[in-house]
């Protein structure tokens with residue numbers, strides 16, 4: 086299965102999903118398999134273990150499972166359906182970093198390595214760690230019939246652990262890491278599997294290529310500019326590689342954007358050129374941390390991935406989206422064009438974070454965005470694609486609710502543009518009042534522009550509330566309503582950038598702002614001080 090297909094297509098043509106971070110309703114994954122098969126994909130990387138969750142109820146370690154975890158029977162059903170469709174489900178167990186699914190439990194707390202916040206590890210030098218990982222890996226590897234087992238091993242921070250430092254004693258920084266990789270590799274080989282691991286540590290410390298077992302498959306994930314050199318280095322050292330772009334990552338939310346599509350096509354173009362071709366096993370498009378996006382707004386990118394990896398070269402997005410709109414929704418070319426252009430115009434994560442401001446600092450970033458005009462120039466086109474899609478959704482033959490998720494993505498993006506624009510108008514009115522005040526104008530003259538500013542802010546709050554309610558309904562349609570990631574008010578770190586909580590905090594911030602301005606305006610009428618509010 087690792088062989089290249091004739092005609093340039095990749096042997097491994099995959100999607101990686103992240104149920105550890107965002108567990109979707111179980112039936113969704115079955116639907117995803119159908120979509121994947123329809124578009125020529127043959128591999129699903131199942132990233133079910135990470136800091137935020139462990140989505141499998143193991144017999145050996147049931148204590149690891151988080152809410153809505155798959156039972157062994159459920160996961161077997163998924164694997165069986167995948168097999169019928171020609172899709173290999175590869176389990177991924179983070180076997181060093183991203184280890185809070187283990188160390189968050191009281192009984193394993195002493196295994197925690199690295200800082201409290203950010204990257205971390207299960208201490209590879211603690212005597213309890215390897216036996217525990219061996220038990221987990223053994224059960225998972227035996228449950229999944231795939232010839233591959235993905236051991237994770239990305240983004241490890243061993244911090245200043247005295248145990249690890251004692252063990253390293255003057256050797257290179259990566260030595261403890263490499264020793265651990267070898268130990269995990271032995272366990273994985275012992276179950277008769279080929280080991281896959283993320284290649285970020287190897288990219289940073291190429292010296293490891295000399296000591297790691299050559300039968301390890303290195304998964305090079307690169308989500309910005311593609312850097313072929315580290316991948317070439319792995320190939321030259323005799324390793325097999327998989328190239329991993331991203332549909333969804335920290336840099337984009339709501340839906341994939343132009344940068345994400347460029348990343349996918351660039352990775353594919355790079356993989357196609359690398360030699361020896363037989364050691365380039367294929368591509369797996371990763372979909373991380375989807376709580377910040379709308380689940381169904383990512384379906385078109387799954388189709389795109391299938392086209393791209395089947396062709397083994399970059400593909401024309403507009404053409405794919407037309408075919409997708411036709412086969413998926415029974416909608417015409419106009420809908421396909423709108424789907425493509427909508428995604429190309431999607432704001433980036435920093436733009437969304439600023440536009441949906443929930444603090445004075447973010448509000449200033451929003452004003453900066455307004456000044457640069459980057460979002461404002463997209464407002465009209467976003468509105469027109471969204472209208473085209475809404476029309477298509479009304480007349481769509483199939484999967485209408487899914488198509489409406491794309492309409493909603495357009496509305497969220499449109500809200501971002503609108504809020505930035507409106508904020509600059511409100512501030513402009515406010516500044517006018519300020520100027521009048523400096524000129525010694527009376528209360529009556531000031532209150533005109535101030536009331537206008539307030540009116541704009543109130544409209545912004547209403548717009549945010551309307552979209553937030555729609556996103557809330559979409560969450561309940563597609564996800565578990567009791568998922569803590571739905572709400573930000575638990576103070577949990579991982580929900581900071583989630584879409585719905587972000588919208589709700591934005592709405593609350595605008596509420597507080599309008600309240601304090603209203604009060605100040607009333608006080609000012611009675612002779613109170615100016616300036617206030619903005």
Ligand SMILES: [Zn+2]
Nearest residue numbers: 198208246249
């Ligand atoms: Zn340690």
